Amino acid sequence: AQSVSQHNHHVILSEAASLELGCNYSYGGTVNLFWYVQYPGQHLQLLLKYFSGDPLVKGIKGFEAEFIKSKFSFNLRKPSVQWSDTAEYFCAVRSGNTGKLIFGQGTTLQVKP
Amino acid sequence: ETGVTQTPRHLVMGMTNKKSLKCEQHLGHNAMYWYKQSAKKPLELMFVYNFKEQTENNSVPSRFSPECPNSSHLFLHLHTLQPEDSALYLCASSPALAGGAYEQYFGPGTRLTVT
Numbered sequence: 613a614q615s616v617s618q619h620n621h622h623v624i625l626s627e628a629a630s631l632e633l634g635c636n637y638s639y640g641g642t643v644n645l646f647w648y649v650q651y652p653g654q655h656l657q658l659l660l661k662y663f664s665g666d667p668l669v670k671g672i673k674g675f676e677a678e679f680i681k682s683k684f685s686f687n688l689r690k691p692s693v694q695w696s697d698t699a700e701y702f703c704a705v706r707s708g709n710t711g712k713l714i715f716g717q718g719t720t721l722q723v724k725p
Numbered sequence: 726e727t728g729v730t731q732t733p734r735h736l737v738m739g740m741t742n743k744k745s746l747k748c749e750q751h752l753g754h755n756a757m758y759w760y761k762q763s764a765k766k767p768l769e770l771m772f773v774y775n776f777k778e779q780t781e782n783n784s785v786p787s788r789f790s791p792e793c794p795n796s797s798h799l800f801l802h803l804h805t806l807q808p809e810d811s812a813l814y815l816c817a818s819s820p821a822l823a824g825g826a827y828e829q830y831f832g833p834g835t836r837l838t839v840t
Contacts, residue, residue: 646828648766655729656815656831663826702768702804711756711822712781715768 614639616705618716625693626724633688633719635703645686646713647677648705656702662686673697695725728752729832737838738806746801746835749817755823757799758805759791762813774799777821796806806839813837 619634637643647659660671667679683684687701703716729750738744750757759771773781774793788810790802799816813836817829 644826648831656817657831658828658830661826661828675756706823711773711775711819712770713758713768714770717765717767 614636614705614707614714615712616703616716617701618701618719619684621717622720624722624724627695628692629723631688631690631693631697631721633703634703635686635688635708635716636684637686637703637705637714638684639707640656641707644706645679646690646706647671647675647686648702648704648715649699650702650718651699655724659688659701693721693723695723697721698723729816729818729830731814731835733835734833735836735838737840738803739840740806741810742806743802743804745803746814746816748799748801750797750799750816750818750830752818752820752830754818754820754830755796757793757796758817758819759799759801760815760817762815768815768839772801773822773840780822789816793820794807803837804820806837808839811837811839 614635645662648656649659650656659675660669662669662679670676675690701719704713706713732747732799737745757774770783771785774790777793792800813834816832819829820827
């Protein structure tokens with residue numbers, strides 16, 4: 613069965629620090645990859661997605677992620693975080709054949725001003 | 726309104742009550758989804774509808790009963806729930822079920838507490 617693993621459950625950073633959140637998945641076929649963010653009190657919204665092409669994808673608010681097929685990974689990065697990036701981040705994988713999204717358990721990011 | 730809306734935003738119900746959650750999407754999408762979000766656990770897909778037809782029931786107990794009267798509306802009927810059913814219930818929609826470069830759009834959720 614497909615699964616998604618986010619290794620960091622709770623990350624605390626100071627403003628301007630660099631961020632990398634890990635995401636690994638288990639599925640051998642074609643996958644679509646997503647990072648969603650949930651700000652406090654708000655709904656889940658898309659940060660970025662990968663379907664094909666350049667494995668380095670850029671999203672909103674300065675976030676980017678790199679798809680490394682050989683490592684089954686799709687790590688999220690941001691060179692310099694801001695206090696407003698405090699939120700919960702979810703990695704999700706969809707197999708190319710179905711619409712079913714499998715989510716990781718999420719990473720809570722706390723940025724200290 | 727635009728996007729995906731859910732009502733009510735908060736719901737407290739006893740174990741013998743019957744209630745319904747409502748989801749409406751204003752995006753012209755054809756696929757709609759119910760998810761359960763519990764603390765410290767990944768989002769769990771519950772049901773999938775495509776063009777009003779249920780295509781997936783992810784082993785959800787029968788005390789949860791979905792209904793999709795049209796592509797814009799999705800309901801989740803609740804009856805005789807258990808305290809462990811307390812969670813945030815999220816609705817989502819997407820243009821189609823599969824085969825395209827699109828994401829799912831989520832509503833704000835209904836925070837359900839079962840007492």
